[in-house]
Amino acid sequence: MDFIDLKTQYRRLKPSVDERIHRVLEHGQFVMGPECAELEQRLAEYVGARHCLGVASGTDALLIALMALAIGQGDEVITVPFTFFATAEMIALAGATPVFIDIDRRTYNMDPAKLEAAITPRTKAIMPVSLYGQCPDLDAIEDIARRHNLPVIEDAAQSFGATYKGKRSGGLTTIGATSFFPSKPLGCYGDGGALFTNDDELARIMREIRIHGQDRRYHHPRLGMTGRLDSMQAAVLLAKLEIFDDEVAARHRVGVRYAELIAAKFGTGPRANVLAPHVERSNTCVYAQYTVEVEHREVVETRMKALGVPTAVHYPIALHQQPVFAYMRLGAGSFPASEAAARRVISLPMHPYLTDEQQVKVVDALAQAVA
Numbered sequence: 001m002d003f004i005d006l007k008t009q010y011r012r013l014k015p016s017v018d019e020r021i022h023r024v025l026e027h028g029q030f031v032m033g034p035e036c037a038e039l040e041q042r043l044a045e046y047v048g049a050r051h052c053l054g055v056a057s058g059t060d061a062l063l064i065a066l067m068a069l070a071i072g073q074g075d076e077v078i079t080v081p082f083t084f085f086a087t088a089e090m091i092a093l094a095g096a097t098p099v100f101i102d103i104d105r106r107t108y109n110m111d112p113a114k115l116e117a118a119i120t121p122r123t124k125a126i127m128p129v130s131l132y133g134q135c136p137d138l139d140a141i142e143d144i145a146r147r148h149n150l151p152v153i154e155d156a157a158q159s160f161g162a163t164y165k166g167k168r169s170g171g172l173t174t175i176g177a178t179s180f181f182p183s184k185p186l187g188c189y190g191d192g193g194a195l196f197t198n199d200d201e202l203a204r205i206m207r208e209i210r211i212h213g214q215d216r217r218y219h220h221p222r223l224g225m226t227g228r229l230d231s232m233q234a235a236v237l238l239a240k241l242e243i244f245d246d247e248v249a250a251r252h253r254v255g256v257r258y259a260e261l262i263a264a265k266f267g268t269g270p271r272a273n274v275l276a277p278h279v280e281r282s283n284t285c286v287y288a289q290y291t292v293e294v295e296h297r298e299v300v301e302t303r304m305k306a307l308g309v310p311t312a313v314h315y316p317i318a319l320h321q322q323p324v325f326a327y328m329r330l331g332a333g334s335f336p337a338s339e340a341a342a343r344r345v346i347s348l349p350m351h352p353y354l355t356d357e358q359q360v361k362v363v364d365a366l367a368q369a370v371a
């Protein structure tokens, strides 16, 4: 069993993927080719944003967003410690300080109740993460941001295709940043990402940063990078977009089925020995990961591996406890919800082509592993 099955998806899409890749080989515009503009238009429509920019990765998307907002030395950006490293890494790489606030224990996302107390005169942005494929309470976050005149950057790397109150993730905040890493809900065949905004001026600045801060050929009013999505990856994404709605529906089916199987085997509620994910009523989740909580995680991982079921941990160390952030002197106990999640979470195989039989096998193995 695969943790994520990209081969089945390729077999389904082979004619379209192959044809689109060949077209790029034929026209030879490998950088900023026609596929890039077509993809940006499609993605902007899908998300419901005025502007979309294809970029080289989700990590570059975050850095470009921060640079476009002129965030740097002496500035603070509020984010969460329970996320993939890139979120806080890019804030620090931009020269600013990541200021962590704890997560909501049920959704693993930023707890808006903790936000206002963390705002200082140095705060320049808020960067919530839509972890595992569902958005945080973005209205609550946006309300506070508006009162303090702060932009919000959604790290939507794991939530492309998810909705919050009926609107698509990525298009809900000042800037949305997503990733097309191969294992993501919409993934390419290498690294890729996208930025979304409704702000014309920010879109213009981000376009310049994406290409070395250039406003016209060899004329550089600002610093930037080689931050573009290439034509080959855009071609792959255009092919995958054709079936994306269907795949998102399949992800929901798999998610619902896991919840049923887990409830039947372990019961529900905080005392169950396997805790299934909680999706808020305002949200649809794309389950970039299907992540449950268990006691004695290392034992569960080893036993499941022996039973032929791959698992992964997203993420084992909260970011304030990463060596590179030791200078912050945020010891154990600083963010109890994030630390508890980091100790207990384990992700099960999750992709749109998981069969009912395979899901039964996973949950049976989980039952043996936690026993």
Ligand SMILES: Cc1ncc(COP(=O)(O)O)c(C=O)c1O
Pocket: 057, 058, 059, 060, 083, 084, 086, 087, 129, 155, 157, 158, 178, 179, 180, 181, 191, 192, 193
């Ligand atoms: C929450 C989060 N932020 C940022 C990133 C970075 O994306 P990429 O791997 O495309 O650079 C990822 C991807 O793993 C992620 O999960």
